[in-house]
Amino acid sequence: DAGITQSPRHKVTETGTPVTLRCHQTENHRYMYWYRQDPGHGLRLIHYSYGVKDTDKGEVSDGYSVSRSKTEDFLLTLESATSSQTSVYFCAISESGSPTKNIQYFGAGTRLSVL
């Protein structure tokens, strides 16, 4: 298994509270991604990082921010959680950003419930 750890694995929070999810990798891969998975939508990209302090938005970035201060850690923050952000969040890593070499490996996910 790729060395990816997501924490926490489960979280229940209230609307309006800040939430931070952590992704930690031991593979020294340059690229890291945050996805959310919802029924009927599959996996959708929130934000990604192509290096330390280098991040960019994905398809569904509104309401989320990210930070990457070290190669191994990629944090996803919900500044003020809303019920629409109830979802399963997956972190992924990739060694290469090349379209022909981009194999992404996924963590086990964080199940977030916003009440």
Add this chain to the structure above:
Amino acid sequence: GQQLNQSPQSMFIQEGEDVSMNCTSSSIFNTWLWYKQDPGEGPVLLIALYKAGELTSNGRLTAQFGITRKDSFLNISASIPSDVGIYFCAGPPGGGSQGNLIFGKGTKLSVKP
């Protein structure tokens, strides 16, 4: 934007049967990836395809990169109960800068013993 359409959305089969599923797009893809997700887990890569017409196997799984570059197929032979899960296709959109992938919505496979 680009989309990947997977079919069927779900399948209910008997153990031992063969399974076929596909993924199509209105745009050309240069790479096709197939992932499987077990309940409560993250997706795991099954097969990667890089050339049009390529046929690649991984045990009982065989995937093909369509010659039009707009589709891909995954077959599972002699299904077993542990094949249960959701199968996703994925590929880099429009040149795939920075390594982004887009995913289909998945085919959910159920196997009756």
